[in-house]
Amino acid sequence: MMDIRVVGDGIGVEVSGVDVKTMSDADFAKLYQAWIDCCVLTVTDQHLTIPEFLAYSRRFGTIEPHPSKSTRHPDYPEITLLGVDKFKPDGSLNQTIYRRGGEGWHTDGAYEKIPFKATQLYALAIPDRGGNTFFASGYAAYDALPQRLKDRLDGVLGGFVYGTPGLLNPEDENWKPAFHPIVRTHRESGRKSLYFDELKIVSLQGFEKAESDDLIAELKSRMILPRGRYEHKWRVGDIVIWDNRCSYHKAAADYPPDQDRIHWRVSIADWQ
Ligand SMILES: O=C(O)CCC(=O)C(=O)O
């Protein structure tokens, strides 16, 4: 029997007792709604091949290959491999792979014209300590903004660029900023969130540079609150999907480097 349990504080829900390979449309509809309500959804204890993971992921939307070509699965470009090839040929730790997603609070694909709707990870190998993923709610961040900021940001577009040096092939590195509303109304929940990314934001349109920089600094200090948080401790077989339209996340990047932490990852497009 499918069990749906809220695990975080205004963000985070866990589903157990299902096999995503054979899940009925009725159960999927319940799971999808729980995800929309809670932004981050874990399904525990799954046993999947790559085609099975892709088939389940497609129930959330079209899969978009990630722009980091060097970390795509060689046979399945829709799959990004996390934690694979962590050591360089000289034996030193490749920090770009090890720390991926750990440099700051972000939302995936803000540099795209249409940012990813969701990111989904399936855990294949998990270290015996560390390696958690932190999540925070963009709804909570928006709700807590002072009214003067809500008024100032209403209708303002932010410019976002690709944030992680070293993951793109050199020929793919010239990203022009993509512009998105900072106050974002979620198409499915109807709720407003603060759409923000401390790594990728470069400007706020319609302000002088100094004012834009000040506002960005203020938003950085306001995006993460003590509440509206969830910390995921991974188990092998977990599938976690997060909604990039209303949440931020960050990898802890603190596990023993000699242990494996490996995930398959997909990005779900927001084309309708
Ligand atoms: O590995 C993690 O915990 C999250 C990495 C991340 O930020 C991502 O896959 O988008």
Ligand SMILES: [Fe+2]
């Ligand atoms: Fe990320």
